[in-house]
Amino acid sequence: MSSEKAEGLILRVTDFSETSRIVVLFTREFGKISGLAKGGRKLKGPFESALDLLATCQIVFLRKSSSGLDLLTEAKLVSRFHPQERDLVCLYAGYYVAELLLGLTEDYDPHLALYVAAQDALEMFRNTESTMLGVVRFELVLLREIGQLPDFENCAACGAELTEGRTFGFWVSEGGLICPDCQREEYTQISIHAGTAAALRLLAGESEQAWKRLNLAPQQLKEVKHVTTSAISHVLGRRPKMLKYLDT
Structure with a gap:
């Protein structure tokens, strides 16, 4: 296993044992990763109470060579998500x-x-x-x-350019807007x-x-x-x- 560093947004935190957590992050460097944070439920330790949902952290982890959880070894809080009170x-x-x-x-x-x-x-x-x-x-x-x-430039049915001054439909299964000439009642x-x-x-x-x-x-x-x-x-x-x- 090799040690990696990354900045990540915490997407999910699940208690795994009395002391550990499973954490899923979307990281700047590697995309989505899932890791076991041993001792992640302790107030003190290598995670410094940083493992909160939607917090951004600098992490160190050991990447598994096979399928399975990576091993988080350290997390340092960068910022927490704080919406307005009662919002x-x-x-x-x-x-x-x-x-x-x-x-x-x-x-x-x-x-x-x-x-x-x-x-x-x-x-x-x-x-x-x-x-x-x-x-x-x-x-x-x-x-x-x-x-x-979806395509917002050309009609998903005929390929014609979507011009100003017109009203279009949206055809989700074909992935785009549709010009007036191609519109049907069902979409x-x-x-x-x-x-x-x-x-x-x-x-x-x-x-x-x-x-x-x-x-x-x-x-x-x-x-x-x-x-x-x-x-x-x-x-x-x-x-x-x-x-x-x-x-x-």
């Missing part, structure tokens, strides 16, 4: 990020852009007014990084206006700053959430559990 929506949004990273990423498949997007989202969740924008940005970056981002649950399509392209883009200047109208946010919820649920094979709390 349950922000808290649930943080849990939602963890749920998606657990369900839609593979072990040892690093995505630096996705790690940055997760950290940006948690920072935005500190402010109620920016929570949902942070949620949809994270959803779209996740879809992009795992190769499941026109909600209309996606051209301005929303432009917002989706910006939110899904590689720029880490441009999307933060967006100010979505309520109807645009509704349309964006329809697209991201449908796409995430389609890839995951079910509706994410935390969405019912965010929807309220």
Whole structure:
């Protein structure tokens, strides 16, 4: 076993014994890893009470050569997730990020852009007014990084460019928006206006700053959430559990 160092966001913590824990992290350097933290339940020791859900830590671990848990040997707290007091929506949004990273990423498949997007989202969740924008940005970056981002440039049916001034449908099973000429009743649950399509392209883009200047109208946010919820649920094979709390 070789010793590795990484920065990681804690996605799940499970008690394993009277003194130990199993910890799943999404790391900057290695992607998702699962490790056994011997002594992780003790107040003092090599983990310094750092193993909390959605905390960011600098860790040292021994990587197993075969399948099974890695061995966490050290964790130093970098930051904790602190939503505003009594703001349950922000808290649930943080849990939602963890749920998606657990369900839609593979072990040892690093995505630096996705790690940055997760950290940006948690920072935005500190402010109620920016929570949902942070949620949809994270959803779209996740879809992009795992190769499941819907096409917001061209019609998923005929391939025609989606032009300004028109209203589109969304066809989740074909992975994209549909022009008016190709729309059918069975996949026109909600209309996606051209301005929303432009917002989706910006939110899904590689720029880490441009999307933060967006100010979505309520109807645009509704349309964006329809697209991201449908796409995430389609890839995951079910509706994410935390969405019912965010929807309220």
